[in-house]
Amino acid sequence: MPTASVGAAARLALCGVFALAGHAGASGEFHVRFYSVQAPQTFLDAVNVQFRIQSSGGGTAQYGADLLADTRQQSVTARYSSGRNAVQVQARRQVDRARDTTALSGTVSYSYSPTVAPSGVAISSVSTYYAYSGSESPAQSTQVHTGGATMGVRFTDTLTGSVTGSATQVGVRAGTFSSDQRSASLSGALNYRRKSLSVSASPSVSVADGKTRWSVGASAQAALRDDLTLSGTATVTSTSPATASADLQYDASALLGSGTPRGKLSVGAGVSVTPPGYTVSGRVRTTVSPNLSLGGSASVTPATRDVTYAADASGKLGSVYITANTSLTTRPNADPALSVGASVSSQAAPMFGSLSAGYRRQGLNQSAYASGTFGYRGGNLDLTTTLALNATQHAGPASGGLPAAPGPWQLSGSADLTAAYAVQKNFDVSASVRYEPGSSATTPTRLRYGAGLRYRF
Numbered sequence: 001m002p003t004a005s006v007g008a009a010a011r012l013a014l015c016g017v018f019a020l021a022g023h024a025g026a027s028g029e030f031h032v033r034f035y036s037v038q039a040p041q042t043f044l045d046a047v048n049v050q051f052r053i054q055s056s057g058g059g060t061a062q063y064g065a066d067l068l069a070d071t072r073q074q075s076v077t078a079r080y081s082s083g084r085n086a087v088q089v090q091a092r093r094q095v096d097r098a099r100d101t102t103a104l105s106g107t108v109s110y111s112y113s114p115t116v117a118p119s120g121v122a123i124s125s126v127s128t129y130y131a132y133s134g135s136e137s138p139a140q141s142t143q144v145h146t147g148g149a150t151m152g153v154r155f156t157d158t159l160t161g162s163v164t165g166s167a168t169q170v171g172v173r174a175g176t177f178s179s180d181q182r183s184a185s186l187s188g189a190l191n192y193r194r195k196s197l198s199v200s201a202s203p204s205v206s207v208a209d210g211k212t213r214w215s216v217g218a219s220a221q222a223a224l225r226d227d228l229t230l231s232g233t234a235t236v237t238s239t240s241p242a243t244a245s246a247d248l249q250y251d252a253s254a255l256l257g258s259g260t261p262r263g264k265l266s267v268g269a270g271v272s273v274t275p276p277g278y279t280v281s282g283r284v285r286t287t288v289s290p291n292l293s294l295g296g297s298a299s300v301t302p303a304t305r306d307v308t309y310a311a312d313a314s315g316k317l318g319s320v321y322i323t324a325n326t327s328l329t330t331r332p333n334a335d336p337a338l339s340v341g342a343s344v345s346s347q348a349a350p351m352f353g354s355l356s357a358g359y360r361r362q363g364l365n366q367s368a369y370a371s372g373t374f375g376y377r378g379g380n381l382d383l384t385t386t387l388a389l390n391a392t393q394h395a396g397p398a399s400g401g402l403p404a405a406p407g408p409w410q411l412s413g414s415a416d417l418t419a420a421y422a423v424q425k426n427f428d429v430s431a432s433v434r435y436e437p438g439s440s441a442t443t444p445t446r447l448r449y450g451a452g453l454r455y456r457f
Helices: 003-021
Strands: 026-035 047-055 063-067 073-082 085-096 100-113 122-136 141-154 160-174 178-192 197-208 209-226 227-239 243-249 264-276 277-289 293-300 307-316 320-330 338-346 353-362 365-376 381-393 412-420 427-436 446-455
Touching: 026 427, 209 277, 243 412, 338 365
Parallel strands: none
Antiparallel strands: 026 047, 026 446, 047 063, 063 073, 073 085, 085 100, 100 122, 122 141, 141 160, 160 178, 178 197, 197 209, 209 227, 227 243, 243 264, 264 277, 277 293, 293 307, 307 320, 320 338, 338 353, 353 365, 365 381, 381 412, 412 427, 427 446
């Protein structure tokens, strides 16, 4: 899917989007913002357009689309489903003029859910997709084409399966150098479930670089008692030693009192074998209240003396779901690795959207990110923040017998805060602040201000 193809897919999706905009029962918004610009930016750098539409959900056909366009990136997503058919188109283009690079990506997918007979062998689902990603720069161009299809089959009420095939082509051009690589894979799954026992097998074979590789995986789970579950997995491949794992899960809620309902407290232990070593782990989880769950775990790998501690919490505050997690991994003669993550999400008024953030540190190397869109809608006021920030810091070189020192932080992406106020039933005026960290000497850090008009329908 070269540039013309991505543009054609976007134009096709847009034609459908605007055709749907006039359809009764649709809701959405059209938002135009103008940001402040600094040389060498031009008027086009000031314009930002967003369009969103979705069906009301009252009919058999469901559709939706999202469009974003400015000089740095253009993206469109369109989805449509009717009866047992569903189609989705995505296209995205990103431009970095400081580095003179352009990145393109696109995906087209289709799925079909046929009518399944009450009994006997039947096809239960069919899906297919095509995806493209590529980048262009003065020094190099890369194109990746991927396509595949999956079919689900029901053999009996207790036996189901699926088969998936995919193929990939990777092309790289750099000066007089060129490379084209192709690969293909075929995989399947067979699942058996009856009462408290479930068993599955998943063979696969792939061909790449003229070499054939295969693997076979198997897993099983059985309820030994109402409060005790045993599960295990095993994998054999043509390129590495076999691996296996076993896990025991116990609902220990009764330890909190005879009247404690199940699910309040659970503990588990497991062992996984990856030659030449193995890892032993244990975990505990408790549901403090219907809106708060806490968990913790620890694992040890004797061969390397790796020890990993992890903890997580999840809960609900009003209409907002909140999750947080952290882990610490230690190893002799190595810096400990610490990671922390959190996310908030809501699909119910007055909050909407999702936002996630994370941080990782090992020695003098650090990284952090914040991404997503989250907002508040109440009365005539609408507040929205959109984050796409990444930060990294690496250790600088050691010199003069002195140890390495932390290097400078590298920050990329953007952060946007928009406040919209309804001046009429369907019209809003908006004000925005956008932070754009500089990615090079020619693109300094900018704090841009914007004003816009939004029409809601």
